[in-house]
Amino acid sequence: MQTLHVLCRNATNEDVDSLYQLINGYAEKGIMLPRSREALLRSIDTFVIAEIEGKFVGCGALTKLGDDLVEIRSLGMSEGYKGYGIGGLIVEQLISNAKNQGISKIMALTYAVSFFVKNGFEVVDKEIFPEKVWTDCMNCPKRHACDEIAVLKKLQ
Template identity: 55%
Template sequence: MVGKKLETNIRLAKQTDINDMFEIIDYYANDGIMLPRSKNILSHQIGDFSVVELDGKVIACGSLCKLGDDLVEVRSFGVLPIHKGKGIGKQLLEFIIHEAKSRKIPKLMALTYEVDFFIKNGFEEVAKEIFPEKVWKDCIYCKKQNCCDEIAVLKRLDLLDNT
């Protein structure tokens, strides 16, 4: 039905979401757009993930990975392709930003190919070299380490604003 708003539920992830999350991340990892995550890793990092659910099925996921006391990374962020372009990513990112604020973390970064999406949502493009925390946490394991073509984006949060 055209124009019908999807009734989604955005929430923190649970262990029962791992298979759906794996499916989303694996889809993008197979295209070289996202780093792969095993189900075991997802299980250990479940507390960092948020999901969007539609009719009982997880259709989007994303996580906040702490890189330092004042910096988290938005990562493993994806929407099932059939649901792209419906505002689901924006809703999930807003939820994740709220989570970062509740954790009192003032800066969010991401390495992405979807720069326009992040810019539209209040991020700014920055040099990835300003994030040595990211380089030592993940980039050393990436096959694109020496030829990374992802763009770094950053959003500074006003922790006094609870919206």
């Protein structure tokens, strides 16, 4: 694994099936919100994917919550590819994309707190994100008892 070359790139329409399988697999375990193929196609330009020798191994996406705030969503690795630093590479690429859009704050709602802290995020109160409440949360089965932790990173 250490000698394999990981490529992080922006997703294209050809990645939709891989994204669909990974995201909905995690959605069945309650870790992510499900996404239809149509929704994925509509938001394909927000996704970054990681691949090794042409094989899809993970993804993440950025959703704009406000003029200066984006959220990391749908971040996940394929089984067998966790713990090799690839999630960190995807977050780096998402941060770079956010900076290119002139955004200075990036947040996530997550159970993987130590992963985000390791990548320079700090734990914050989710109430500081009023932008978040009326978007995806409305469709989330856990919206009245959200137990995810908010993390934030300010970009230079």
